[in-house]
Amino acid sequence: MAVIKKLKAVKFIQNHLLGIQDISFSQVAEILKQAKTFITLNKSSSKKMDILRGKTQINLFFEPSTRTQSSFELAGKRLGADVMSMNIVNSAIKKGETLIDTAMTLNAMHPDIIVIRHPDSGAPNLLSQKVNCAVINAGDGRREHPTQALLDALTIINRRGKVEGLKIAICGDILHSRVARSNIYLMNMLGAEVNVVAPKTLLPHSIERLGVKAFTDMKKGLDGCDIVMMLRLQNERMHGSFLASAREYYEFFGLTPDKLKLAKKNALIMHPGPMNRGVEIDTNLADDINRSVIREQVEFGVAIRMACLKIFCKKT
């Protein structure tokens, strides 16, 4: 963080946070720096600020979400914004309304920021072209989930001081994971070495071109790693013949104490949640307070989202 502190007056020329691919190293540093101040605030008894007083934040969730949505909601409220959360999963879209129509309707209410989650990759990009306010991507299809990667970086920095020079393994369903993609971009940008570990059917085409080493063997993939990032295995993947069975997957790709031994002695375990205990991660490991930082990830998530809301909302 030494380098980061020296930087001054970082400019955010973009109006939206659509993905890690669109932001620069210094912008990431600025977001992390501001988020750090909010960690302290979030621990205090008086958590409310008025930075975003009078501003309207709409959470537009086209996919079910518990933690991301509540995290964004809390972040907005703590900054003093008026927050409205809309679950479109079971409303307008079922009536045939298109994303743009929904966006135009909301735009007419003059929000200052829209947080969107959508099952289609690129939906936040489309939305950002049509509305006058800032758009923050809370996960689109398999493409990006920038705030998740940022909070993961913050968690790592909090424990290890920096990301640079660390070896990070991302394990599991890389193919369908936006968390994996955003983390690959961000951890690479911050100077880590990234391994991805998955059965071949769950590795995307040309994944090495994103600057990672791909492994199909946990032993090799975890070797010497400082961070082991587990991804959720969605149950529906079992039916698409990506995998033979959950028990086989757990045997070869589930994180167990045995496999964790291959990583560095003090390696941290991360998971974006929600977890499938006994499918991708051993239940005791998930709760091991010395190794698992899963609860910290959730905690820092609020801080990261506060920083993002503050930075991007201010612009409009």
Added chain:
Amino acid sequence: MKEKYLINARLIDPKNNMDEFGGLIVDSKGQIKAAGKKVANGNLPSGAEKIDLKKQVLIPGIVDMRVFVGEPGYEYKENFRTLSDAALSGGVTSVVSMPNTSPVIDNVSMVDFLKRRGRDKSKINIFPAATLTKNAEGKQMTEFGLLKRKGIIAFTDGTKTIQDPEVMSRIMNLASQSQTLIMQHAEDNILSKNGLINEGEISTRLGLKGIPFLAEKIIVERDLSFLEEYYCRYHISQISSAKTISVIKKAKKDGKIFTAGVSINNLSLNENDIGDFKTFLKLSPPLRTENDRLALVESVNDGTVDVIVSDHKPQDEESKRLTFAQAATGATGVETLLPLCLELFHNKSVKLKKLIASITSNPAKILGINKGSFDKGSDADLCVFDINKAWVVDKNKLKSKSKNTPVENRKLQGQVLKTFVKGELSYERV
């Protein structure tokens, strides 16, 4: 109709290996009487109409083997009149219209309707294709014999592929006894299920489900195996990947007789052009890598691919203003087919005569129509263009009812000046 003398032109007719300055005579029936340097500028009969083409290029009218028209069912995307206007301004005088309409063109009563509408509303020649199977469902064969009697010259399920190998083998078997032209859109449904763009680095980065090249290759390989047993007139509508070209090249070398086409989109664009989720570039087959594009260009040059099509697929604005996954597939192209072909000539990728052949004589030969050359007695469908004229594509100036051009703002070189259909001047650029 008076005899017409088109003089002072550069005539290019690949079928007769002609590229020379001279003239062309259209007889009173709208057919070509003579063409070439032997048609001199002076000594014209007094009653004849003389048109001085001022050294511009004169080629046979373009035959586009893959065009979608919205009639019936999707008139708001394109109707026969708007298609005709668009085609003529692009020098296209004959089109094979795809049967994926609503309802689908799968029975003789639909053919009568189409022929009547096509004749009344358009100035170009419409050759409707009928489906291979009822409702293009890939199960029950259509009545090839009866449909052919009504004037159908080509059969295809259009945007769909015959998936069931048994159905396909029977179609080819039946087609072999009657010399029926079968056109296949080669894409395995299961491999390409929910796929949106080429499977590769771009699909990984954009987080869009990929369509592997194997989806195309596997169908081509399967059909070519059938072709050995059931020899029929078989045409692969469009190919998109280098791997498929290898299969075709080998099969042709082994003596198999069949033909293949490629969309001008796959020759002029690649997957990188999709950029930030441009839905206008959501196409089928998908745009693939630059290496694939280069291989396709080379395959036009060496004759592995016979035909270039526009794959003109008009889509209204609403069906494209959606997320990439939800947006409709296809792009317009009939107006930019020739200029984009000329781009491949200007950048020295393909010889001019090869390009012209792939949009005139080759498709005409595959379809078995009296067009696509300056042969004496063939229909005087003609296109006159300025080979060097520079212009910029502006979707609002294009004549198609839909504005989903994949090459908006592209700088092109070469523009159509006049188009004749059966000897009549049907379009003139003002």
